[in-house]
Amino acid sequence: MPAPVDPDHRRRKIADIASDIISRKGLDAVTIREVAAAAGYSTTIVTHYFANKRALLLCTYQAAALNAQRRTETVLAKDAGDLQGYFEALLPIDAVSLRDWRVYFAFWQLAAIDPEFAEEQTRWMLHARHAIAGVLEARSRTDRALPSAPLTGLAKRLFTLLQGIAVQAVFDPHEWSAEQQRSFLADELRTILQTDRPSKARSE
């Protein structure tokens, strides 16, 4: 008797292979045929899980975002208020996170013109800002210098910082080595945490 098929496992495997292809050869190189060959599946199996390239890309993007989220969860399990560690887990400072960012860029290109993908991207951005606010909240319990006011504005500023660093670092490892990303991040975190303006209206 053949082993039972685990559909979630297959979907994850296919998305993982698509991530590899995107991050090495770009979105154009992702075809159902190539993904099937790399997975050792027939194209029929791949199309069973993903009706088209669009569905495959959406799942690949979600898988990359979940990878990144798992890295942050590992950091926060040790210290729920570790802002620096949280952002380091997201920045493109090693091969694993760089692969995620390449998948994001492939997705963004479509999200910039596709309302459904833009909505998915907006949902992840909101999710990230909430997660950052959660880290700030945890930190505020031990760090008295943090403002106790609503943390959504501060989270938005920190998320903007993350995005701003990452979209440069992906292209320019000379100016933005892992060490430079960490040090720039640390300086900015210090500055932003000292200068939040909770009285200004910056609600979501």
Add this chain to the structure above:
Amino acid sequence: MPAPVDPDHRRRKIADIASDIISRKGLDAVTIREVAAAAGYSTTIVTHYFANKRALLLCTYQAAALNAQRRTETVLAKDAGDLQGYFEALLPIDAVSLRDWRVYFAFWQLAAIDPEFAEEQTRWMLHARHAIAGVLEARSRTDRALPSAPLTGLAKRLFTLLQGIAVQAVFDPHEWSAEQQRSFLADELRTILQTDRPSKARSE
């Protein structure tokens, strides 16, 4: 006698049409055939100027970056130290600049995996940081609160801010309306200009 052909005019026209297609339908929709049809040229004329899609995309990217640069020059011609105006000219706050950002995203996806495109992107980022340092320098002549120390570190922080806002605003016009982009920018500019740390080593 037919009118003499202006090759630069044709190249610009073709790049402009490619920008429109990218920003409405995405990179996949850009084909030599479609661009030729929209321009009223034969495909032979288009391939005379652009050997392939790669060459066309590189020129389209450069055209978008030059469009943005021209908008900043218009602002700086009135006030060479107008930081807020400079960044507003670059942010995706209207249809024209949003089109540029959509072209950037299409280009980034390739630059993330292509050394030649990454180099082009790195060159433009360096150019932008120098331009920002120039605006800071002009502003420092009238604004005594600005640090007189090397402005490259400050320019890097401001460029990071610009990128961080833009990559959210393209997807999420609800959270990042033109007004919200301007106001977030103004708040951050005020904070960053007050808190530069010229003593820290952040040279290029």
